[in-house]
Structure formats: C-alpha cells, structure tokens
Amino acid sequence: MALQIAEPYFRVAEFPDGTPFIFIERREGDELQLFKNGTDFRLPVGSTMEQAQAIADYLNANIDRIAENT
Incomplete structure (x- = not known):
C-alpha cells in the first residue's frame, strides 16, 4: 500500500437551478481517487451562495492535506 497526499481546494459552484454546492x-500533490471521481458536498436545502462560500473558506483554511491509501 502506498500513501498518496494532496492539498485540496474547496470551491463553490451551483446547479442549474441555483442551488449551491x-x-x-486538487491544488497540488498526488492525484487522489477522490479528485478523479469529481467529489462534491451537497448543502442543506435553502443554503445560500454566501453560506456555501463561508463553508468553503473555512474548509480551505482548516484542511491542509488529504491522505489516501492506494
């Protein structure tokens, strides 16, 4: 097993109906399966773009690296 490590970047996007997610x-580092799969985080119904951006900002400030065993 090999340990893969990467620095993530969380960005806000929206579905065609305007719902943010x-x-x-990957900002840098290894190409983890997590990134290859196109992973996104769905927010509670009624979340605003401002709330989504605040969450993304928090994640970017507080999650430094992601590790994955391959």
Whole structure:
C-alpha cells in the first residue's frame, strides 16, 4: 500500500437551478481517487451562495492535506 497526499481546494459552484454546492479539487500533490471521481458536498436545502462560500473558506483554511491509501 502506498500513501498518496494532496492539498485540496474547496470551491463553490451551483446547479442549474441555483442551488449551491462545494466542489473539491486538487491544488497540488498526488492525484487522489477522490479528485478523479469529481467529489462534491451537497448543502442543506435553502443554503445560500454566501453560506456555501463561508463553508468553503473555512474548509480551505482548516484542511491542509488529504491522505489516501492506494
């Protein structure tokens, strides 16, 4: 097993109906399966773009690396 490590970037996007969600991308480091799969985080119904951005900002400030065993 090999340990893969990458720095994530969380960005806000929206569905065609305007519903915001948070998408995770690789900023640098290894290409984890998490990024290859196009992972996103669905927020509670009624969340605003401002709330989504605040969550993404918090995640970007507080999650430094993601590790994955391959």
